[in-house]
Amino acid sequence: MLTHINEKGYAKMVDISNKDETTRIAVATATITMSRDALDKIKNGQIKKGEVISVAQVAGIMGAKNTSLNIPMCHQINLVGCDLEFEIIEQSSSIKIYSTCKSHGKTGVEMEALNACTIAALTIYDMCKAVDKKMIISNIHLVEKTGGKSGDFKF
Amino acid sequence: MLTHINEKGYAKMVDISNKDETTRIAVATATITMSRDALDKIKNGQIKKGEVISVAQVAGIMGAKNTSLNIPMCHQINLVGCDLEFEIIEQSSSIKIYSTCKSHGKTGVEMEALNACTIAALTIYDMCKAVDKKMIISNIHLVEKTGGKSGDFKF
Amino acid sequence: MLTHINEKGYAKMVDISNKDETTRIAVATATITMSRDALDKIKNGQIKKGEVISVAQVAGIMGAKNTSLNIPMCHQINLVGCDLEFEIIEQSSSIKIYSTCKSHGKTGVEMEALNACTIAALTIYDMCKAVDKKMIISNIHLVEKTGGKSGDFKF
């Protein structure tokens, strides 16, 4: 059964009132691949002030907080921590983004982590699209999660 | 030059006051790949009421409208139309999403289209994650755009 | 045909790019009926500072501006004016709310006017619910609209 579907076939916000309050951590990842030229411009920026990655970091953290406003069936969650990491991969001319979200509550923060790294990637796209319109965002997935009834998960 | 970076090296919202008001259309795509089991559950839903795709469609349209709230340097744009399309690809056990956004104004709607299909994909993820935590969202890119100074673009 | 449904049966944001830019005005109404006691408390407030109605007025105007964030298929509209009026009807122990919204654009502001008076009524409910939980909000409808292709309308 898809737990988000009610008995009439419509979507609902799942009742989590009987789930335990535990510490929950989720890590997610996204990758944006771009032209060598665009990556160089970001890196030059990074050596100086890293503005593109800096803005993407802020966007990712704010995105994590806005998750329940964007994803219709997501519960509202007050995060107790959020951080991102950006790894430049020269070989594939890409940036791999990792996001980590943490909460203490009745449901997991997978969607917050996924939203954070995705919005960070879209922000990089936005700031570089004048240079390269062919960028591709890919490989968005959950990396791991801990806490909660369904147990720990590693991709 | 990255046009979003000001002379001090910080990000700015680009001044578009001298750009022409034209009709602008952008099409973007995203793909979510999942287990055969998860896809079957969505398809069964779809035959009956298509709830997962229906919710993803609503989330995508609302996401398009919220783009400038999520992507820091995006201009505020009043869309004059937005639609999505979902194509089930049996062979790869995936759903390919296309989003089309339209506006009449001084700047393009690429980010709105990209945000729409991405949030639709994340919504599918959210509603199916109880069944499959290994889903991957990939191949997010601009498909085409028309209107604006930089001319038409096809991926 | 319901114009918000696309050819696959899913909802879309209607393409209004071919509609004319005209001045558009919409007036809507809502009524909240309550106990004599609750109405007296509001009126006493009104004689002094009218706080309940004053907060409802602010909520209605902010609600008008937030319409496209709340109603999924609504276009984003920049209003050029918004006001509300509250009429206390002693006989039925109720408050009748009128809201007027105005814009210059390609689509009407009916939903903005309806949202404004409805949120104003819900705000009155919220501020009086400690005194009366049986309040009823009713008779929400469009009163009139002018401008746009479908012509003027009077209820």
Added chain:
Amino acid sequence: MLTHINEKGYAKMVDISNKDETTRIAVATATITMSRDALDKIKNGQIKKGEVISVAQVAGIMGAKNTSLNIPMCHQINLVGCDLEFEIIEQSSSIKIYSTCKSHGKTGVEMEALNACTIAALTIYDMCKAVDKKMIISNIHLVEKTGGKSGDFKF
């Protein structure tokens, strides 16, 4: 006394810090009455894909989550569950909407439930207004609530 008014006569967010944390459930209702033609178009949609009601369901759930952004003196509440139900009433050519909200906290979720069914009704209005501009939303009220100091309530 209206509890939302401070000693100077202005509105405040009531201090609930001394209230108990309990499970709180609220059910609210709203009814939208329309032309036979509009109802038929929704029902035909429903037999196929139920899009109007499906979008209204999503709007209602997102509306429940946005309540404190729309109603000025409402506390922020993290819901642990939310669902809606739509009952087509042929005799009166109307749709009766029920919304149920659930939380665990220091204050009730009446406004969340009222907001959910009201926004669902406004969404139906929005999607059908091309067919019928004379629709009326009425009979919005709290149906029942459980939990909290003031005890259980049935309308």
Added chain:
Amino acid sequence: MLTHINEKGYAKMVDISNKDETTRIAVATATITMSRDALDKIKNGQIKKGEVISVAQVAGIMGAKNTSLNIPMCHQINLVGCDLEFEIIEQSSSIKIYSTCKSHGKTGVEMEALNACTIAALTIYDMCKAVDKKMIISNIHLVEKTGGKSGDFKF
């Protein structure tokens, strides 16, 4: 060390998972100074209905609730109470605003209190700017806070 900066030099949302849940109260202040004429218009309003201050009060409370949407690294906090106070200071032709926010949680509400009185001041500015464009908002600071590891604070 600035606790909001991660080891790579980018901003993060600080991990507060190990902090204690306590009752936290913060009081902040802001002052807006204006022409004698503008202050008289507000006071006349106040004698009658106090609309400018009444709207500023609502804006301040809604601003407190929106703090984490506006301040990037702020944690999401569900307030359990919020109120403002406006003191007219004839001698300096100014209005001094005090805001008090209260929560029960792992982190303080200083930013909520600061945001509340600041947005209240900006709202007064907005409503009076047709009369006086030279108004100055100043002296925004934390007045006191209680609760939390760093102990009580008085300015």
Added chain:
Amino acid sequence: MLTHINEKGYAKMVDISNKDETTRIAVATATITMSRDALDKIKNGQIKKGEVISVAQVAGIMGAKNTSLNIPMCHQINLVGCDLEFEIIEQSSSIKIYSTCKSHGKTGVEMEALNACTIAALTIYDMCKAVDKKMIISNIHLVEKTGGKSGDFKF
């Protein structure tokens, strides 16, 4: 007359439908004063990555876009450009912030500029409050505006 007050004494969103569409620019400023220690920590950050100022810049730009969501009677405005500048003033151990907003429309962008520099200052406060709780934000005012019926203004 305060133009935001209607004939019944309540606040309204002023009707601007008869005003001309012109290019409008507003510049505003805010100053945050802090301990020598806090300023040094920001400056050290700035030499390396300038994170505090970088986050404040992003917050200011997003704040400019959110102005009508925070200031109740503000019209919704689609900005065509926004930038901020931060000047470190050693002598007074403070940072002076300038924000510039630009639009083409029927009403000015003073509130957007004021909101941008104020939220930037609050963001600096948030990120440094672990080091210094006695920071003061002051001297927030409009610096200049051009465009619109009331003519150019210089503070």
